[in-house]
Amino acid sequence: MxxxxxxxxxxxxxxxxxxxxxxxxxxxxxxxxxxxxxxxxxxxxxxxxxxxxxxxxxxxxxxxxxxQPPKALPMELILALPRPNMLKRTLMNITAMGVKTVHLLHSAKVEKSYWQSPVLTDASIHDYLIEGLEQARDTVLPVVHQYTRFRPFVEDTLPDLLQGRVGLVAHPYQAETCPVDLQEPCVLAIGPEGGWNEFEMEKWSDAGMQSVHLGERILKVETAVPVLLSRLYPAK
The missing domain is CATH 2.40.240.20 (Hypothetical PUA domain-like; domain 1)
Structure with a gap:
């Protein structure tokens, strides 16, 4: 603290x-x-x-x-719902790094039971966000949205998010190298442990999202999140 x-x-x-x-x-x-x-x-x-x-x-x-509190990262983060025991650490890290809007999203490889976890209550999420703010000496509370259906989110919600932003989806295959020191706002989508499936990648692509990777190594979500954020918007 x-x-x-x-x-x-x-x-x-x-x-x-x-x-x-x-x-x-x-x-x-x-x-x-x-x-x-x-x-x-x-x-x-x-x-x-x-x-x-x-x-x-x-x-x-x-x-x-x-x-003034530290500047926020100019991004909207879409995160396939992690395992409940990983969600706390991930939300704390996301908050500490300056993300102010998080969209928790269902995916084919996300267990439906995850959505019933008590860690997803408003009170629990609030506590995780507060801990992240205290760590980073920040005061601005992020907003966390939850979406239990993938396709309606991509088709109905994502187009508005992409207005004035670059769309990037983290994927280890058939992707471009993730950019470094991005000079414009972005929407970044990070998948579950098993990655996005073929249908989901098609929907991301149809929406205008570009696939990016971090190299040959496949990282766990809790590792990939801070690596991607610090690569896209390095501290200066």
């Missing part, structure tokens, strides 16, 4: 906020802060700055919040 991220429901006044249990434990056990020490804080979807810790009440008093 590199940032104490304060939500609106923690506000006691414009400048005073109550810390939640998780924040209290982190401050006490990891940061080991004392009364009246300064903390780095941010307001959810707002600015970043310093606050003074009231250790007796587990509250903070805001100072000047003048720092």
């Amino acid at each position: 590199n940032l104490i991220l304060l939500a609106p429901d923690q506000a006691l006044s414009d400048s005073h906020y109550q810390l939640n249990t998780r924040q209290q434990e982190h401050i006490a056990k990891v940061l080991k802060k004392a009364h009246d020490d300064t903390l780095r804080v941010g307001l959810l979807n707002g600015l970043i700055g310093d606050a003074v810790l009231d250790l007796e009440r587990w509250q903070v008093t805001l100072g000047q919040l003048t720092t």
